[in-house]
Amino acid sequence: MAYKIYLGINDGEEGFTLPVLPEKIEFNEDGDNKTYDIINLGEINIINKPKLMEISFESFFPKHKGPYVSSEKLFSPSFYINKIREWREKQKKIRFIFVGSPLEVNDLFTIENFKPYEEGGEVGDIHYSIELKRYKNYAAKKVVIATQKTVLANQSQVKKKSVIASSKPTRPNTKSYPKTHTVSGNDTLWHIAKRYLGNGARWKEIYNLNKDKIKNPNLIYTGQVLRLP
Structure with missing residues (x-):
């Protein structure tokens, strides 16, 4: 299987395949363990969950198609640059897909750093470096302090809902898909x-x-x- 790197948003519905694969991709998976000095025991360490994975690489967006281009479609360098800038401006989560390697990745990331630049003698080609950090979904949860009154009220609401739900017939799933x-x-x-x-x-x-x-x-x-x- 050939190497392939894809960047996109909205679960991959909008995006592009990198036209030129980077020579090296770095995966940073730092730990977050803590160490403490305990009297009469010495140094101990507490194992925590690892930090969010970081991925970084360098490559370039070519102006002209050549043997180094691995994607089926090649757009102008400004297309790729503007897309990445647009996603960052709109605070979009990025779907990063890397296949063809034992280090395969298919997950959501944020763009932490993006540095496009030109090199002398390569007019039209845009080189760049990019740093991504894995995105973890989260949401605030409402904490309710239970009292005897709220417990009895919730139990009453649950009984009412179960009676209403049992009285309504379930609708069959009629949604169909093309073959x-x-x-x-x-x-x-x-x-x-x-x-x-x-x-x-x-x-x-x-x-x-x-x-x-x-x-x-x-x-x-x-x-x-x-x-x-």
């Missing part, structure tokens, strides 16, 4: 699985159904008609 999908634009098997199956990680099911026409799961082409599970 095929015609590849277009920047489609990948992950995007198609996310759209129709609700989970991009189920892309292998689509691949297994279409092995007669897909030789490499990373390479699908506009116009292909794929069967869906």
Whole structure:
């Protein structure tokens, strides 16, 4: 399987494949353990969950297509630069997909640093360095201090809701999906699985159904008609 790096937003519905793969990708997975000195015991350490993963790499956006370009489509360097700047300005979470390596990644990240620059003698090409940090979803939770009065009131509400729920017949799920999908634009098997199956990680099911026409799961082409599970 060939290496491939994809950056996008909205669960991968908008984005692009890096046209030139970086020579090196660094994965920083620092720990967050703490050490303390205890009287009559000495130094001890407390094991905590590791810090959020950080990924960094350098590459360039070429003006012209050459043998070093690994993506099917090549846009102008300004397209890639403006997209990344737009996502940062709108405070978007980034879907980072790295396949073809034992270090495969498919998760949400934030763009911590992005530095585009030009080098002499390479007019039109834009070099860049980028740093990403894994994004962890979180939400504030409301804490309610229980008293005897609130406990009795909640129990009463639960009984009422259960009676109402049992009196309503459940509706059958009539939602149907097409049995095929015609590849277009920047489609990948992950995007198609996310759209129709609700989970991009189920892309292998689509691949297994279409092995007669897909030789490499990373390479699908506009116009292909794929069967869906």
